[in-house]
Amino acid sequence: MSFVFAAPEMVSGAASDLANIGSTISAASATAAAPTTGMVASAADEVSASVAALLSAHAAEYQAISAQAEAFHSQFVQALAAGATSYAATDAANASPLQALEQQLLGALNAPTQLLLGRPLIGNGADGAPGTGAPGGAGGTLIGNGGAGAPGQPGGKGGSAGLFGIGGAGGAGGVLWGAGGIGGTGRLGGATGGLRDARRGGGLFGAGGAGGNSVLIGNTAAGGAGAAGGNAVPLGDGGNGGTGGLLGLAGTNGMSAQ
Known part of the structure; x- marks a missing residue:
């Protein structure tokens, strides 16, 4: 059995290009028709008249063949x-x-x-609804990233990852107060919650969220590091760094406001 793969947009583009080429050739043929098919003899003798008639006949044949080719080209483009x-x-x-x-x-x-x-077997966890401080949903047990915690008062916890996946980011604290959410936990073969995106600060008086923990091995051969804690903005305490996995390093603590 023969399997054919086609990209419709590329085929459509090729048809458009061919139509433009056909229009250009047709315009050139039409421009050349009058002076070539009605060629005037250069002199009044029989030889000049015969040459002019012969060339005009060739031009007429060319125009006939060109018309047939134009019709075929139009059908092909269509x-x-x-x-x-x-x-x-x-x-x-x-x-x-x-x-x-x-x-x-x-x-x-x-x-x-x-x-x-x-929690599902395969799939990413849902993010928490904005403004509610709801936690992010857990990722699939086998494969899936944890959902991000929603910002709120306090921020929601990031969802845990599956066996392969990345822990969800903790939600940011409220604008005035409220601690930042905790980063989701990474599992075997997945990044920890805070390696990439689980550091969220608290509100005006709230503490920064704690970093997510790595269970066993993160996304590097040496084992994933725990997440860095969130930074407080501007009066709260920085969040604690996440715990490293069996082969990983602990995350750094967040900075407290000065």
């Missing part, structure tokens, strides 16, 4: 454009069923762990 439209329509028609099938398969895989553990 077929190419129709093919691009057909590919695009087929892709659009197939996209929705495939997405629905993907969701159904993920739902079937995640249902048992969601029921028993309260």
Whole structure:
């Protein structure tokens, strides 16, 4: 069986380019038609008249062949454009069923762990709703990043990562007061919550959030470091650094306001 891969936008672009080329050639042929098909003899003798007639006949034949080529070219461009439209329509028609099938398969895989553990097997955790201080959802037990905690009073805790994934960022504290959320925990093979994005400061009087912890091995061969604690802005205490994994380093503490 032969498998064909096509990018509709590239096919459509090629059809447009070919149409432009055809228009340019047609315009050039039309411009040359009058002076070449009606060539006037250079003199009144029979030889000059015969030469002019011969050249005019060749020009007429060229125009006839050019018209046939133009018709074929137009049909080819139309077929190419129709093919691009057909590919695009087929892709659009197939996209929705495939997405629905993907969701159904993920739902079937995640249902048992969601029921028993309260978290999916595969997938990222949902972020907390903005302004509520809600915690981020936990990532999939096997694969998935933890959701980010929502900013609020205090900020929400970042969701824990799955076996492979990154802990969610802790939410920022309220504008006036409220501690920053704790970074999510990283697991085996995943980064700790605070290596990249789980350091959030507190509000005006709140403490910075604590960094997330690394359980065993982070995203480096030597083991992941614990997250750095959040910085307080401007009157609270800095958050504590996260605990390193078995092979990782502890995170640095956040800076207290001066």
